[in-house]
Amino acid sequence: MIENIIKDFEKLIRLVPDLLTAVTANSTSTEELHDTVVQALRTDPDARHSFHRACCFETPFGESWVHEAGKDSPYLSLDLAAEALDATQYRALLADVLMSTSTTIPYDYRALAAERLVEIGLGETEDALRRVLAPTDGIPERTLEMKLDVRTDGIDHLFDIPLDIEGRLDLLKEASAIKCRESRKLLALRVLERSGKSGQAEESGRVSNYASDTAEQLIRQDVGTSMVSATDYLVPWDQILASAGGADDGLTLAELLRIVLLAPEFKLPDTTVRPVLVAFYRSVLRISGRSIVGLGSGVFYVEHGADANPSYFYMGRDVVLGKGCTIDCVGGAVLQQGAFLGGGFMPVLIHTHKHIRKPGEPGAAERKQVLPALFVAEAGARLPMDAIGIFETANYLGLGESPYDGIYAVALTK
Incomplete structure (x- = not known):
């Protein structure tokens, strides 16, 4: 079963952790799955598109095994992105996660992507980030x-x-x-x-x-x-x-x-x-x-x-x-x-x-x-x-x- 799933990248990254464990049944190591995903992201535009959707927690990828903890960070998906994508692709992905209007992205995940974006430099994403800051009415509170x-x-x-x-x-x-x-x-x-x-200061907490x-x-x-x-x-x-x-x-x-x-x-x-x-x-x-x-x-x-x-x-x-x-x-x-x-x-x-x-x-x-x-x-x-x-x-x-x-x-x- 796992051989067929590995050949279908979208199906592979849809798996939730418990199902991944069940279908691999110790026949495929974590390292092999890691290498499969990295290779697909480096060579296949369709795989990158599906992975991008997963990183925005879109249905049906929101509970994927790729969002489990990684070796060096709270989320394996961010580690995979850093390893497999080139600098332009990686920067674009991090900015998209930060600026996405998807309500399913956890706040801590969005913040971790934002932190990595600062580390590698904003590059061409700066103008888009400024547009997010366009003046809007604050959220009212009941007086x-x-x-x-x-x-x-x-x-x-x-x-x-x-x-x-x-x-x-x-x-x-x-x-x-x-x-x-x-x-x-x-x-x-x-x-x-x-x-x-x-040039805009953050409001006090x-x-x-x-x-x-x-x-x-x-x-x-x-x-x-x-x-x-x-x-x-x-x-x-x-x-x-x-x-x-x-x-x-x-x-x-x-x-x-x-x-x-x-x-x-x-x-x-x-x-x-x-x-x-x-x-x-x-x-x-x-x-x-x-x-x-x-x-x-x-x-x-x-x-x-x-x-x-x-x-x-x-x-x-x-x-x-x-x-x-x-x-x-x-x-x-x-x-x-x-x-x-x-x-x-x-x-x-x-x-x-x-x-x-x-x-x-x-x-x-x-x-x-x-x-x-x-x-x-x-x-x-x-x-x-x-x-x-x-x-x-x-x-x-x-x-x-x-x-x-x-x-x-x-x-x-x-």
Whole structure:
């Protein structure tokens, strides 16, 4: 079987890692596959075209084995490109990855391509990069004045949600495209700055009451490229990312995440829905390549009164948010490479804001008084399936480790 697949380059690079292992069955070494790809890229324009599509994470190449870790970098595909392509082809590929409007390209992959582009020099890509910086309106955020007009049922925001699946998918596609444009522009500006080609200064990073030096150190340590700032993962939950839905000012990221978490179609392994959802998480939350938000799992944010403080959400490469596991991001979460939380459709809630009340107050007073805490899962940490129920992050403040190795809480500045 493998002989036939090797002869068909497109079929070869479509294989996901598990299938590659199954079809090779120890009959073909990693070195042989590597050499096959390099030779095809050097001699076959059609192979280069398919590989280019793979590097832009286009369907059906987005989960290909070529995006596994390489010897010298987090992605084999970038190593293969450096080895097989000539300087002009390599530069063009890196620039295309950086500037692509594809919402399926992970943010860390785009940033690593940008870093390599700076290393080899911009060459003829400089003008195209400048066009990415063309003035555009920033992404609006819901102001306090806007919040006066938001309907509630006393607890949750109420907003018009499309009744059909296509309408809900359109909301996610719109949000993904908006955040993709923001990421392209941010990285293009950094590339030009570090190449000494920009007269435009980058805006200072986002600030928050829930900032954390520890969180930013953990992110920088894990992401593996200086082209990324830790504040890129300080998520503005009040950003308005979808104009549809009937709301006068559009729908915020927090509202979109509630739709994704609660609408039943987003829990299914559907060939139409699932790719849109993956692109949404990669674009809007900037989750890293090879990370997985499993079926029935998700991320959400709950406003408390008028507060919607930006908080960290970082999901490193190869992180698995297992089936049935959800993360509340009021206090935020930093999940380093290879961490695995929950799974098996076991109901696990990672809670990052503990409700508190003073002596003598009624239980309902807890709704608006919270103690935020940052949840951290270090590289390779495991929150097992049998950790069923709620992981109350704030309970572990000041204790160092939780009962699970590599999982702990960090106090926030507010």
